[in-house]
Amino acid sequence: MSTTSSAPAQTQKSMADYASEFGLKPDEYQVILDRLGREPNYVELGVFSVMWSEHCSYKSSRMHLRKFPVTGERVICGPGENAGVIDIGDGQACIFKMESHNHPSYIEPYQGAATGVGGIMRDVFTMGARPVALLNALRFGEPSHPKTKRIVEGVVAGIGGYGNCVGVPTVAGETNFHAGYNGNCLVNAMCVGLADADKIFYSAAPEPGLPVVYFGSKTGRDGIHGATMSSAEFSEDSEEKRPTVQVGDPFAEKLLIEATLELMASGAVAAIQDMGAAGLTSSSVEMAGKGGLGITLDLDKVPQREANMSAYEMMLSESQERMLAILKPGRENDGYRIFEKWGLDAAVIGETNTSGHIVLKHKGEVVCDLPLGPLSDDAPLYDRPWVEPDMEAPLASVPSAPVGDALLTILASPDMASKRWLWEQYDRHVMADTLADSATGSDAGMVRVHGTKKALAVTSDCTPRYVKANPYEGGKQAVAEAWRNLTAVGADPIAITDNLNFGNPERPKIMGQIVRAIDGMAEACRELNFPVVSGNVSLYNETNGVAIPPTPTVGAVGLLADYDQRVGFHTLKAGQVLVLIGETAGELGSSLYLREVHGIEAGAPPKVDLSVEKRNGDFVRDLIRSKTAKAVHDLSDGGLLPAAFDMASASGVGIELKNSTALEDHVFAFAEDQARYLIAVDEASAHLVLAKAAEAGVPALTIGVAGGSDLSLTGVMSLSLDELKTANERWLPEFMG
């Protein structure tokens, strides 16, 4: 074939050498040889290697992902498309997904995080939705690690720099710090969008003979082989991989959103796909492959940012803010009119056909001709060997500590300290529909469904220390906590997106974590009627052989039929009575109390009883709907006392708690038993709430009253809210100082 399909000159390497360099295993390369009946050329090898990368093919996780429930009465489209789609009534749909950008963010924090936000937004608007909310789940190394501060600074600036400019509010998120992420931070970004249920766009090419239109930014040499890089472990020289990281342009993304939605509204779009990981390769292969067709592209027509780009570079580039659309016959001019209005590059670069092949032409020659079947449908699928992962045994005993000192320590710890420094850099109010954001005092972010009384509640959750201690229970807990957070604001939990972050799946213990966490998550999803509609898997999160703590992040969406029925934990008033819903057995294994106060990271994590979770949550949601619960906070990290602090602090009124249980005070204060809520009710309705709870079989206990300006546990400790607030607010700004 031509020079443009060949490898760089002056090398003595064989195609097999290149295959290994591109991350293909010898047996995978052999499959390619068998399927083609010949040796691939350099371009073809590049196309195979990205399509068969872990990132694009899910080859290690696919068979386990099948365990997730993916259907439900509100599910319009489950996993397999760019994002999941749920029915939110009145002919409206919510489209959402979470995706990782871990490796790029570690190598180049600002651009890595920024393009993570850009990529996930494209997944959502590609399906016809206007993005209306962003969330992020961030895990950084320990604060004392020399790289941590720089990574936090860059990631936060990148998320803000991109989302703020595009004009989508960042309403919720979570941030952890742990030595386990020293060599491999996690940046998981989630986007939630709204569309009309009868105007959802898919990627499958519907028929042959249709024009394939490229629009958006030009293609450059950035991000080449990004998907392959993301599918390998890190080592000391990882920073040399910086050229594989893409550069984002949020202004271009904003224009792309408007142009895409306008093009869709014009009726010209037959199928559409964004160019994300593996760029032009995966978008064209997926569109033609899903449609059971073939596709021919003329690479000379691709808008190029740099001169003399080779076919290989164009196909492997991960330049940002690009889309590929298949238009209905004769609608090219509608496209050009819209692209010109928004100042975007555009070109018809090819056509669909019935060949079943992807054929690429460059400089008058065919530089790639591959059957589509093997590329996507026949991608490798591994049943990787796995063993039961390491698990923490229950603790024989838990040391005690002065409760007030312990509370101050926990509130000032990196995981629990206020993240104000971080979220004040995110525009949380653009679009003027934000009802609750990170500043509000709410267990979930909430945005109105524009122009209606409905609202979406959104949250992101995972407790990595639980998953590490017991992947199965930890997997259940991540789903249950997301469900609880949506419940705590009064929403009906609808569906989740998952972002599974793990180490190297070729190691049986890591594979064991993956398998068991998925088992736990799948069970929780089934029991809570909380299907998985989209997701992303990020493996090989290791540096120098050390894996991250297993972190299967859950992004979840719930619906409020009437946003006037929402509640937060910032609405507590003096005189109201505090009721603890749910049973406290005293679970302190793998708790924040143990880690932050005693430096112990051990013990079995709290058990998650899903039927109890559902029963207690449904009870609390009813109290919210009947306006009986005036303020609600779920109990999670740190247990009761930190939750009481959150409520008191956000509401500006003190709380006096009393331990009338048989539990020791530090256990009562900091146990992390699941399925619990702290709710505030008017004094007059307290007895009724307790009676209703007894009737429903829900444990409920009056534990205090609101008033004054201190947080106290009668006879044990009393601290002013000001002092506690100072401790809680001080850490992050001082660290970043």
Place this chain on the structure above:
Amino acid sequence: MKAAVLVFPGSNCDRDCKVAVEVTTGAQVSMVWHQDTSLPAGLDLIVVPGGFSYGDYLRCGAMASLSPVMAEVVKAAQRGVSVVGICNGFQILCEAGLLPGALMRNAGLKYVCKPIELTIENRNTRFTSAYGDKSSVWMTQGNGDGNFFADAETLKAIEDNHQVVFRYVENPNGSVNNIAGIMNTEGNVLGMMPHPDRAFEPALGSADGAPLFHSLMRVLQAA
């Protein structure tokens, strides 16, 4: 009332402004594309919305101020039509010379998004008459370049002419004299960094932006 909201590439509060004006005043609001060379006839209000016009590349508001539609906005302002620029819109009005001063990078060098308390410095304007005797108001703001600056002479003129409309109670960005919003000497052009378009009903956390639009209605009703 007849109102128009300008739309530049990168505007992202254009819809917010349209909805805020519609909800608070019932006005008929048209969206005007930046390349248009004429404005709808009979406008009472032009809103220059927030966002990142032209990506904030070069300098915030600099390129937008040269868009074809801005020449028409300048003419309309000279005729006495009310013009409100919010956030990026304030930056554009300064760049276009409709308002004095400039907006620089925030003193903390970071984007800052938070609810903020403002004092109403001049109640006797077409933008503030409906605030009554309310001493302070809350709105949210979100920007990276909200640090208002004017040289000493200009600043003295702004203060002497009572052109300061809103001042920060706690200065979030280093703005000189805690200035959050100013108007021109004629009193028909207002620029402000905080967002009344994100604070026009209680569900949004504050409805303190609504009286700004009510004030503009009042002027019309009195006329």
